[in-house]
Amino acid sequence: MAATATAHPEAGIPSGETLVEVNGLCKTYGPLAALEDVSFTVRRGEVFGLLGRNGSGKTTLLRILTTYRLPTAGSARIAGLDIVRDAFSVRRRIGYMPEHPQLYRDLTVSGYLRLYATLQGIPGRERDARVREVVERFGLVAVEARLVGHCSKGYRSRIALAAAVMHGPDVIFLDEPTDGLDPEQRARTHEEIRGLARTSAVVLSTHDLSEAASVCSRLLVLDRGRVVRVDTVEGFGGPQGILEVFRQTRERVTEQDL
Numbered sequence: 001m002a003a004t005a006t007a008h009p010e011a012g013i014p015s016g017e018t019l020v021e022v023n024g025l026c027k028t029y030g031p032l033a034a035l036e037d038v039s040f041t042v043r044r045g046e047v048f049g050l051l052g053r054n055g056s057g058k059t060t061l062l063r064i065l066t067t068y069r070l071p072t073a074g075s076a077r078i079a080g081l082d083i084v085r086d087a088f089s090v091r092r093r094i095g096y097m098p099e100h101p102q103l104y105r106d107l108t109v110s111g112y113l114r115l116y117a118t119l120q121g122i123p124g125r126e127r128d129a130r131v132r133e134v135v136e137r138f139g140l141v142a143v144e145a146r147l148v149g150h151c152s153k154g155y156r157s158r159i160a161l162a163a164a165v166m167h168g169p170d171v172i173f174l175d176e177p178t179d180g181l182d183p184e185q186r187a188r189t190h191e192e193i194r195g196l197a198r199t200s201a202v203v204l205s206t207h208d209l210s211e212a213a214s215v216c217s218r219l220l221v222l223d224r225g226r227v228v229r230v231d232t233v234e235g236f237g238g239p240q241g242i243l244e245v246f247r248q249t250r251e252r253v254t255e256q257d258l
Contacts, residue, residue, distance in 0.1 A: 016044030019171050019201040020065070025074035027060055027225075034060045035225045038074070042201045044170070047193060049216035050205040051242070055252030056222040058205040059099065062173050065203070066096045079170045092121070095169035099176040099205075101160035105149030109140055109159055112148050113166065120167040134162035138192065154185040161189070165196060172196055175205045190215050209246060213239040223249035 020042035027035040035057045042048040050058045063069040065076055067087040076083045079093045104112050113131045122130055135144050138158045143151050148159060157177065165172055174193065178186045193215055196202055206212055212219055213233055219242065221228040229236070229245055236242045 016046070016201075018043050019079050020048075020203065021077045022065070023075050025061070025064065025076055026072045027057075027064060027069070028072045033225050035064075035071075038222075038225075038227055040220050040227070040230050042171070042203055044199070044201050045197060046217045047197045047202045047204055047215050049212045049219040050203065050222065051207065051209070051212050051219050051246065052222035053207060053246075053249055053251040055224065056249065057225040058207075058222060059175060060225075061222075062096070062098075062175050062203070062205055066094060066173055067091055092167075093170045095164035095167070095172040095200075097160050097164040097172075097174045097177055099179065101156070103148050103156060103159060105147065107148055108145055109148055109151065109155075110135065110144040112159065113163060116163040117166055122167055130166050134166050138162040139188070154181055157181060157185070157189065158192075161192065165200075168199075170200055172200050172202045173205075174202065176207070177204070178206075178208070178211060186211070209239060209242055213242055221245050221249065224252045 018041050020040075022041070023039050025035055025038040026033070038057075038061065040048075050061065052058050060069065064071050065078065065083060067083055067090050070084060078090045081090045081093065083090055104115070107115065110131060113134060114127060117127045117130055135141055138161060140155070140158060140162065143155050148156065151159065161174075161177065164174075177193070178189050181189065190211070193202055193204065204212075204216060216233060218230065218232050219236065220230045228249060233242070236245060
């Protein structure tokens with residue numbers, strides 16, 4: 001049986017402003033409860049991890065917070081904006097990298113990033129400067145003239161991350177951003193995530209315990225849609241403590257994409 005959910009401790013939480021406020025969030029699909037009474041906060045300056053097995057509800061939670069799905073009950077605010085009433089404004093304040101980014105493979109890397117900058121509403125006079133900034137920041141100089149479809153998985157991951165943060169979002173949501181990357185690429189992505197958290201709040205969904213322990217300041221463990229525990233990495237007792245809590249959870253076998 002899963003452990004009782006606990007409120008997050010104040011120790012170890014960055015002192016920045018609260019940018020994500022989730023209160024009693026629920027999502028149901030007929031008789032199936034994908035999320036039940038999920039609550040937490042995230043502040044600027046931290047990497048907040050969502051940890052859970054397949055079917056735990058991590059992706060559903062991210063899709064609701066990024067306004068791609070509506071909650072059944074409960075509420076959430078991003079940078080003070082309600083995710084339902086202010087959905088359009090919320091989208092301007094967030095960056096989202098889904099687990100399987102859909103990239104335009106027939107565009108060059110720089111062309112794709114310019115297109116994305118346009119879609120984000122970045123003014124023309126700033127567009128080229130922003131593209132140049134992320135190309136250099138995420139190590140894309142060597143491939144900027146290459147077609148996206150001809151880039152390796154590691155480069156495509158960097159392209160998707162660069163596009164997600166080009167407009168300087170307050171909150172960045174990342175769904176399994178290192179899945180399928182080699183150890184060197186994973187390490188580089190971890191450094192990039194830590195760098196992003198210096199100015200934003202980062203919410204990182206993962207099922208990798210070592211990644212969660214090394215990158216995140218706090219973790220929320222989900223078990224079939226319910227919160228098991230929210231705590232700092234130290235509060236869990238480090239990687240071994242996280243593993244012990246994770247072992248109490250179970251994979252949910254369902255046809256729904258949770």
